[in-house]
Amino acid sequence: MTLRLHDTLARSVREFVPVEQGRASIYVCGPTVQSAPHVGHMRSAIAFDILRRWLIASGYDVTLLRNVTDIDDKILHNAGHESVPWWALAARNTRAFTDGYDALNVLPPTGEPRATGHVPEMVELMQRLIDADHAYAAGGDVYFDVRSFADYGRLSGQRPDQMLSSEAPDEAGAKRDPLDFALWKGAKPGEPAWPTPWGAGRPGWHLECSAMATRYLGPSFDIHGGGLDLVFPHHENEVAQSVAAGDGFARYWLHNGMVNTSGEKMSKSLGNSLVVADVLERARPQAVRYLLGAPHYRSDLEWSEDGLAEADAAYGRIENFLSRAAEVAGPPPAAALPPEFVAALDDDLAVPRAIGAVHDAVRAGNSALAAGDKDAAATAYGEVAAMIDVLGLSPHDFTVGGGDATLRHVVDTLVPAMLATREAARQRKDFAEADRIRDALAAAGLVVEDTSSGARWRLA
RNA sequence: GGCGGGAUGGCCGAGUGGCUUAGGCAAGGGCCUGCAAAGCCCUGUACGCGGGUUCGAUUCCCGCUCCCGCCUCCA
Structure with missing residues (x-):
């Protein structure tokens, strides 16, 4: 049995065959650091953390990049609102994200490139697109010519002719077609700008990911991940830029489901976000990780305080077994992962079934402890510890109880x-x-x- | 208007053309305990609505209702 993953582009579950045997390269869209992280951001990070841990456990040498978009309209807007420099706001929020990832036991990425550090790569990519007649400079901006790319819309299932254009005709500016999107935005007075052959300005959102992914992972890499809300336009545009430029780009597209609150997607613009730091004031990080990581990564997740309490109780059951077993057996013995656990994760990361296997082993272990069967207890103990580690839920990985x-x-x-x-x-x-x-x-x-x-x- | 996902027992959340119909939380009963707690055993309550295919559908097909995401910054 080998790993199978749901590929958004293929719209089906496909066997995972990496570009290079034994290695896996992953690019995950990280946050735009315009504000503090909420649990939805963490859900995405945890989903791909579990993918990464599972690949490692399966013997892959994994390279995972997660970018930081540290320049964009919202950052400039929010910085202006707070009267702080844009770069200070970006740095502060970047730290808040890191704190959130750390608290929830998300492994640090292999690399964490920032948009502002990769302007030369972006300029190079734009030049290639212009040379190939897929992009054009106009009015200080650089645009991608959507009509020049026949496959545009394939990832998201959209057809260009059916797409709504939200822009009023007079706002289209120098675009040749309303669907064309900005690779580069010309400098406006008072805004940060970097020089390019087409004039000073700043990166468009989509361009940076294409440029950074290929800079570190090469023209063709294995997995590109991100939230479902990024499929269009962000990832559609990434595909267009990179493939039009001649790169193979991502071979598998993975998208995690949204976290909703009271039936609505949470986001800052709706004013109902659940900031990680606030959640961690009233819940243990283990419970938060369990709640965000236990459902299948592709399904939507309804955030609720009751759910948080349930997650805490469910995790507590596992934790309780581990500590009782530790009193009898010391450190957990090495153990193979149970076949049903392996089969579950190989099947497009079916974490719910994998957790079912964890709980089955916990019950077996508890029964063995009650019966005084030390060997059976130790076996279950080792299995539970190994499984929990793959899911990033080992108790010792979390800072215990704060306190000094x-x-x-x-x-x-x-x-x-x-x-x-x-x-x-x-x-x-x-x-x-x-x-x-x-x-x-x-x-x-x-x-x-x-x-x-x-x-x-x-x-x- | 276009594209996509979903509706499962008190709650969360898997899954499957019939079989012993995940797992967790909560509830009830039992064992254990000085009493508890923890743990173990047992129990009940399901597959949105209407058709169809089938020997048989929660599972496949069609229609309907409702919900969610995307089409605009968004994990």
Whole structure:
């Protein structure tokens, strides 16, 4: 069984055959750093993080690029609104994204190119397009000639003749056709600009991704990913630019579904965004990652606070097993991934089924622990640990409980002392006293569990 | 108007032409426990509506209703 992935361009699930055997090159559209990251951004990052981890687990040498669009209309607009330099706003938001990825255990990309650092590559690509009569300079801008590219619309299933043009006729400016899109935007007074043979200006959104993807991954690479909302026009335009210029470009197009709130896609313009930093104030990162990563990556996801609580409980079940098993077996033994887990992820990353396999192993492990079957428990323990790692949900990968080391030491000392006092009370059948101590710990946010080998405790 | 996706039990969320009809959360019963907690076992409640194909459809086809995404900055 080999990996099969849903390709938006082919509109079907295809076997994954990389350009180069044993290697996988991935370009994921990262954010435009116009504002703080919301959970929708994280959902996309997590989806492709799981793809990456699965490729690594399958033996691939993976190169994953995730760009940062650090110059665009919204950034300039928001910076003006806040009276801060555009580059300062971009840098601040870029850091916020990095913090979000880190908190949710998204592996750092192999490279993280920024648009403003790749103007020469963009100029080169524009020159190739102009030379091939697929682009033209006009009125300080450079446009792609959509009618010159016969396959335009193939990725998104749109037909140029059917497309609405939102622009009023008088706004079309120097375009030859309303569908033509800007590769490069001529400088406006007071805006940042970079020199080009066609005049100073700044990058159009679509151009940068084509230029950066081929700069680092070559003219033909394996996977291009991003949110479903990018299929048109962004990815359609990328295909047009790169293929018209003679590059093979991406061989598989993967798109993740949207995160909705109360039936609507979340985005800053709707004013209902769920900023990651705020969510992490009221939920553990493990729960957030579980919630965003557990459904299939291609289905839409309805964000809800109830869902967050459920995710926390479901993850807690896995976590609980791991810590109980660790008390018996120490570090998890090496174990092969269960076949049903492998089959699930190979089938277009069917994470829901994969998580089903995780829970099956958890139940088997819990039963083994209850029966005192150490070997069976250890096997399940190793399997669960291995599976969870592929999903990026290993408890130890997350920063535990914040707090500083000193406070943790106090807790680690104080709690066992209280539990010893309680155990003494239980021995002399003073259950009132024992319950008083347990209640006190519960009030402090700790759960006490009595087991045959003594009491254990954890954060509620 | 054009393109695409979806409607599953109290909730989330998979999946399949019939078979033991995922998994989680919640609920009820049992075991365990001093009582709990954790864990294990058991239980119930499904496939939007109307047709069609079929021996048989939640699963395939047609129509309808509703929802969502894209067509404009957007993961």
